[in-house]
Amino acid sequence: SSLSLVGQTAVYVVIVSIVRIILEHGVFKAVGKFFGIKDERSRSKFAEASWFFSFYFVAFTFALYQFGYKEGWLFNTADYWVCNRAVSPDEVHPDIDPLVCPGGIYEPYSLIQLGQYTAAMLFLLTPVLTSRKGHKDFAVMMIHHFAAVRVPLQTHR
Numbered sequence: 001s002s003l004s005l006v007g008q009t010a011v012y013v014v015i016v017s018i019v020r021i022i023l024e025h026g027v028f029k030a031v032g033k034f035f036g037i038k039d040e041r042s043r044s045k046f047a048e049a050s051w052f053f054s055f056y057f058v059a060f061t062f063a064l065y066q067f068g069y070k071e072g073w074l075f076n077t078a079d080y081w082v083c084n085r086a087v088s089p090d091e092v093h094p095d096i097d098p099l100v101c102p103g104g105i106y107e108p109y110s111l112i113q114l115g116q117y118t119a120a121m122l123f124l125l126t127p128v129l130t131s132r133k134g135h136k137d138f139a140v141m142m143i144h145h146f147a148a149v150r151v152p153l154q155t156h157r
Contacts, residue, residue, distance in 0.1 A: 005153075012115025013122070016055075020119065024051045055116060063109060114152035121145045 028047035037043045124141055 008111050009114050009118060012111050013119045016112070016115045016119040017122070020051055020055075020123070023054065024048060059109075059112065059116075066109070110152035114149060117145050117148045117152070121149075 024047045028050040029043050031050070032043040032046040037046055121142065124138065124145070
């Protein structure tokens with residue numbers, strides 16, 4: 001891609017943030033109200049939890065399909081050492097870490113994760129964006145998000 005890692009991450013942060021705002025504020029709060037959650041704080045917690053469940057369910061399902069079914073990683077352990085789309089499918093490199101391989105679906109998948117965790121940090125730091133204000137475990141969540149950002153960054157060495 002012609003964008004740098006920072007530029008690509010920014011694109012995914014914007015996309016994830018827009019989808020989160022639409023779903024959390026526009027859909028999940030209404031669903032919480034429909035199910036009889038009257039308290040605004042409880043409805044906000046429900047909306048936030050629904051967003052995270054939805055995001056991780058879609059991401060997990062996509063990864064399971066892509067890596068397990070399409071790429072065959074779950075059923076053929078020899079594929080663990082084949083660098084997907086970076087070399088020919090018949091060429092095996094035991095010294096290559098498949099999570100660091102360029103190309104294929106690994107790069108956009110890791111960028112989506114990077115965008116999600118970066119957006120989550122922005123939502124924690126910017127109470128206007130999130131439906132729930134004042135997390136009791138703010139420090140723990142920030143440390144977790146900083147650590148979680150490191151994993152996708154490692155795939156872009």
